[in-house]
Amino acid sequence: MDRGAKKSMIKIEKRFYISKGQELYIILASIILALLSGALMLRLMGVNPWEAYGMMLKGSLSDFYGISETLAKTIPLAMCSLAVGLAFTMVVWNIGAEGQFVMGALACTAFVRYFYTDSAIVMLASMTVTSSLAGGFWGAFAGFLKARWNVNEIITTLMMNYIAILLLQYFVYGSWRDPTSLGFPMTPVFPESARLPQFFASRVHAGLFFALIVALILWIVVRKGVWGYEIRVSGQNPRAADYAGIKSARNVILVMFLSGAIAGLAGMAEMAGLHRRLQPGFAVGYGYTAIIIAWLARLHPFTIIFVSFFFGALFVGGENLQIAMRLPLSTVQILQGLILFFLLGGEFFRSYRISLTFKKR
Amino acid sequence: MAEKVLVNMRGITKTFYDIKANDDVDFDLKAGEVHALLGENGAGKSTLMSILCGLYQPDEGTIELEGHEVVFRSPKDAIAQGIGIVHQHFMLVPSLTVWENMALGSAERDFIVKENATCARIRELSARYGLDVDPLSPVWQLSIGEQQRVAILRMLFHKAKILILDEPTSVLTPQETEKLFETVKHMKEEGFGIVFISHKLKEVFEISDRITVLRRGRVVGTLSAREVTAEKLAEMMVGSGGVGEIKVGVSRKPPGKPILIAEEIRVRNDKGLVAVDGVSLTLRENQILGIAGVSGNGQGELAEALAGMRHIERGRLYFTVEDVTSASARRMVDLGVKYIPADRKGVGLVPNMNVAENVALRKYWRPPYRRGFFIDWDEVYRDSGYLIESYDILTPGIDVAVRMLSGGNQQKLILARELSDNMKVVIAMHPTWGLDVKATAFVREKLLAAKEEGGAVLLISEDLDELLMLSDLLAVMYRGRLMGTIEAPDRSHIEKIGLMMAGIASDGQGGKKEHD
Incomplete structure (x- = not known):
């Protein structure tokens, strides 16, 4: 009809193949775009964005203290990401790492409270087992509902997060509260035998090895093992x-x-290695951030460790931003949100490409 | 009247992923003619028609309707201009009634749906074109043939003047096909332009006035149906290589011992309804048993039950003397009962996984693939390389996702996996569906070879020619029952087979006429 109006066309085409280089390029572009739009947001808040980013970098990666803090955050992030990554490998959407993390912390605290012994080996080994079982059954319940009645696991795992968090509050505000805490909602500090060692006078603790060992086991089981093949199919x-x-x-x-x-x-590593007492603020959303990390790392166990380190730095940098520039915590959360937003947008370009053609007439 | 040109497509070019699906294609359609589009899968028939009905925009080229150039931005534009397409899958809403399906997407959209007026128009149209259907019945209750009538009626209801029929006969019995052709002839006389997409030469000759043959996106030629022979058309379709009818029955070994025996088995479908209702059959060494029938009469459920994938509710299944009524799919594979499912990408393969991972799919639990907790991927890769070579599978590599492979190569991969070792029984469901001529011939040769090697083959197909070509015995399935068996079937049995497919038993044996 109107031939003149259709000079050029934007076409969206499905792509068959994407190289590793292109994939990396898309991820980097997404992160850069996220940081750029984050800069715009910071600008609107009346802050010099480059100064703010510099502050984040300085706080998280520029000195020993910063790096050690980043590593301390990397531990729970990496383990939660490995957890959801395993479920995602089977295309089971476990959104409930947060709740399972909390249940692990609750279980080992209960163990310390009711079955205390002096032997560190016995204590730590039993806490490892109880916490794993607690988190495991918390997850398996949603798995059972899905397997038996095809109940959507996204809903159940998400709902069970709230149950876990409210249970946590019930105990720390109630019967487990430390009588000497001056009314603060927290349990007494764990005894020596229930603590994981920390290294180099920093807050980096032995949980780091948990994360590395779990990553190695998952890599072997999922990529090489019979069972891993089955769940992928x-x-x-x-x-x-x-x-x-x-x-x-x-x-x-x-x-x-x-x-x-x-x-x-x-959850156990976080308790025994870092906080050494149960308090409501310890679950700050690692289980949710884990979803982003696992996805970004394409579910590969070793990549998850590296991406977790990056997100750990983002957390620590954000804390520095709060302290040094008096910005609210939400700023960092918005930045994380932006990164996720652009990464998910970038997903589109993994399977499609856009080409611009000019019609000659 | 015959010379009025309804559609004139000139120089149509459309590129997908660097492949030219249509390359400078010219196509025209006159009022009062049936113009057949013939070509193998992937020749560009569907692309061309998708452009005509507004689904795709061409990269280059123009479309004229009755002399005026048009640009379709969406299927809506094309429908408004009187172009209607009847897809292979009819795109009806099963839970709605016939008239509700018609009212959906109607151009004259009113706030209140006019049930009576709509029904009246449907009745008028169906009487005029011989498309019997009750406007008040829900679509899910209709047979496939009836649903097709609804799909055609819907186009007439939307005042289409140009009708595109995409492989309309692939789901019909011979009798239903005949009825469809009567309707088409009637519409032709009324001045409709009809595009008939098919790869069945016989039907194309019967119904069309002109034939355009496409190959690899290009027009090979447009010919008058009266001036051309089947051999010529077949050659045009596949190129100079020739079709090469496959040799059948060169060495007819007599059928051997019974291997898989089903006794009065009853199986339910996913909805919990009885889909296979007391079927007995015996698969013997060196024999192909063919099962004909319109799809959805329990063939899929029967195949799955025999492969150990579906619960057998009543009756018995034996593998030689062993009772395997409740054996698992894995047990059946270990016994040598191999299965080629109808849905290649949905069941037979994991499209996102690579060739080796798909080769492992039905053997990974046994050595040499399995070593303790691990899979010996080196071994799987070695095997895959060997299978790729011996089955002539075209793939860029072993670690390439199988969704990248063409349909023919995907099917070859399944055959390679299922037939390559420890094969005693083969259950093949629509094994050549959607394949081009060469891949089809390859699959048929492999099935015959399997039989020669002593395999007991069950071939379930909708393609009568294929069944007649390959089967030593032919049974027809209708509503979950076998309607009698024909030995050494050939073309002279077609009438009888057609009647059995429609549920009319020609002789006393098998099936009842009345159903609940």
Whole structure:
């Protein structure tokens, strides 16, 4: 009809293949765009954005203290990310790492309270087991509901986060409160035998090895093992899994159990290694940030460790921003949100490309 | 009247992922003619028609309707100009009634839906074109043939003058096909322009006035149906290489021992309804048993039950003397019962996983693939390389996701995996569906080879020619039952087969006429 109006066209086409380089390029572009729009936001808040970013970098990575703080944050982030990453491998959407993390912390605190002994080995080993079981069953329950009645795990895991957090509050405000805490909601400090060692006079603790060992085990099991192959098939194509005689329902429960157990173990490491007492503020959303990290790392266990370090730096840098520039905590959360937003936007370019053509007439 | 040109497409070019799906294609359609579009899968038929009905915009080229150039930005524009397409899958809403489906997407949209007026127009149209259908019945209750009538009626209801029929006969019984052709002839006389997409030569000859053959996105030629022979058309479709009919029955070994025996088995479908209702059959060494029937009569459920993937509620299944009624899919594979599912990408393969991972799919639990807790991927890769070579699978590499492979190569991969070792029984469901001529011939040869090697083959297909070509025995399935068996079937049995497909048993044996 109107030939003149259609000179050029923007076309969106599906891509068949994407190279590792292109993939990296998309991720970097997403992060840069996020930081740029973050800069705009900081500008609107009346802050010099480059100064703010400099402050974040300085606080998190420029000296020993900053790096050690970043590592201390990396531990729970990495373990929660490994936890959800395992579930995502089977395309089971465990959004409940936060709750499983809290249940792990609750369980080991209960153990310290009721079954205290002097032997550090016995204490730490038992706390590891109880916390893993607590987180594991918290996850497996959602897995069971999914396997048995096809209840959406996104809803159940998310809801169970609130149950876990409110349980935590029930105990710290109630019967577990330290009588000497002057009314603050927190339990008594863990005894010596229930503490994981810290290194180099910093807050980096032995939980770091937990994270590395879990990553190594997951890499072996998921990438090389028979069971890892099965859960990947079940996740990618459940009907092909039936065809291969894979028992997907059983695997859903097992995956959710192990995923929850890893998050529960993270909760134990956080208690025994860092806080050494239960208090409401210790769960600051690592379980949710983990979703972003696992996704960014394409579920690869070793990549997860590195991405967690990056997000740890973002957390610590954000704290520095709060202290030095008196910006609210929400600023950092907005920055994280922006990064996620642009990364998810970037996902589109993994499977599509846009080409601009000019019509000659 | 025959010379009025309704559609004139000139120089249409459309590129997807650097492949020219249409390359400078000219196509025109006159009022009162049936113009067939013939070509293999991937020749560009659907792309061309998707451009005509507004789904895609061409990169280059123009479309004229009755002499005026048009640009369709969406299917809506095309419908408004009187172009209607009847897809292979009819795109009807099953839970709605016939008239509600018609009212949906109607150009004259009123706030209040006019049920009576709509029904009256449907009745008028169906009487005029011989498309019997009750406007008040819900679509899910209709047979496939009836649903197709609804889809055609919907286009007439939307005042289409140009009708595109995309492989309309692939889901019909021979009798239903005949009825469809009567309707098409009637519409032709009334001045409609009809595009008939098919790859079945016989039907194309029967119904069309002109034939355009596409190959690899280009027009090979446009010919009058009266001036061309089937051989010529087949050659145009596949190129100079020739079709090469496959040799059948060169060495007919007599059928051997029974391997897989089903006795009166009953199986339910996913909705919990009885889909296979007391089927008995025996698969023997060196024999192909074919099962014909319109799809959705329980064939899929039967195949899954025999492969150990679906619960057998009543009756018995034996593998030689062993009772395998409740055996798992894995047990059946270990016994040598192999299964080629109809849905390649949905069941047979994991499209996002690579070739080696798909080769492992049905053997990974046994050595040499399995070593303790681990899979010996080196071994799987070695095997995959060997299978790629011996089955001539075209792939950029072993670690390439199988969704990148063409349909033919995906099917070859499944065949390679299922047939390459410890094969005693093969259950093949629509094994050549959607494949081009060469891949089809390859699959058929492999099935015949499997039989020659002593395999007991069950071939479930909708393609009668294929069944007649390959089967030693042919049974027809209708509403979960087998309607009798024909030995050494050939073309002379087509009438009888067609009646059985429609549920009319020609002789006393098998199936009842009345159903609940």
